[in-house]
Amino acid sequence: MYKKIMVAIDGSEYSERALDRAINLAKTFNSQIILLNVVxxxxxxxVRQYSESSYELVKSYLEQTADKLLTEAEKKVRKKGIEDVVKKVAFGDPAEKIVDEADSEGVDLIAIGTRGLTGVKRVVLGSTTQKVMRWSNKDVLVVH
Ligand SMILES: Nc1ncnc2c1ncn2[C@@H]1O[C@H](COP(=O)(O)OP(=O)(O)OP(=O)(O)O)[C@@H](O)[C@H]1O
Ligand SMILES: [Mg+2]
Structure with a gap:
């Protein structure tokens, strides 16, 4: 059960808790963890309409920032004794990419936060999570 778990990381306290939960599951099921951030x-x-070179510059800056975020998460995973962990940065619409990457990686579970960086308390579920639950046929673990 749950051999491959994808964690949707956006740098929020919610996705941090989703990661913690995924780590516990991965220990129980001896799963691989895939850490995904979507730029x-x-x-x-x-930006691209004005300048292709500025676009490339900003994109690579954002990619580096995303990688730093994932490296922090990866460290946490390894510290907990899980070796089988992979980082992945994707570009596009977060919900679309989470669903696509979960399919192409063949994961059994997507771990995601109830809310994210916007984090409006009166909003029950963030829009990314709503879409992922609607569009994906994978099990989704929504962490508060
Ligand atoms: N860019 C992203 N890359 C990876 N995971 C993401 C990304 N954005 C959101 N998530 C995941 O989705 C969860 C919920 O975030 P979501 O974006 O739905 O809420 P929000 O930011 O509070 O509200 P909204 O984005 O709708 O304004 C996060 O905890 C995280 O697990
Ligand atoms: Mg968001």
């Missing part, structure tokens, strides 16, 4: 490209398209 939103929607706003970036505006």
């Amino acid at each position: 939103k490209t929607e706003e970036l398209e505006i």
Whole structure:
């Protein structure tokens, strides 16, 4: 059960808790953990219309920032004694990419937070999580 768990990491306290939960499950089921961060490209398209080189520059900066975030998460996973951990950065719409990557990686479970960086308390579920639950046929573990 749950041989491959994907954790959607956005740098929020919610995704941090989703990671903690995934680590516990991975220890129980001896699972691989895939850490995914999606760099939103929607706003970036505006930059691209003005300057392709600025677009590339901003994109690679954002990619580095994403990788740093994932490296922190990876350290935490390894510290807990899990060796089988992979980092992945994707570009595009977060929900779409989480669903696509979960399919292409063939994961059994997606661990995700109830909310994320926007984190409005009166919103029960963030829009990324809502879409992932609607669009993915994978089990989704939504962590508060
Ligand atoms: N860019 C992203 N890359 C990876 N995972 C993400 C990303 N954005 C959100 N997530 C995942 O989705 C969870 C819920 O975040 P979501 O974006 O739905 O809520 P929000 O930021 O509070 O609200 P909204 O984005 O709808 O304004 C996060 O805890 C995280 O697990
Ligand atoms: Mg969000």
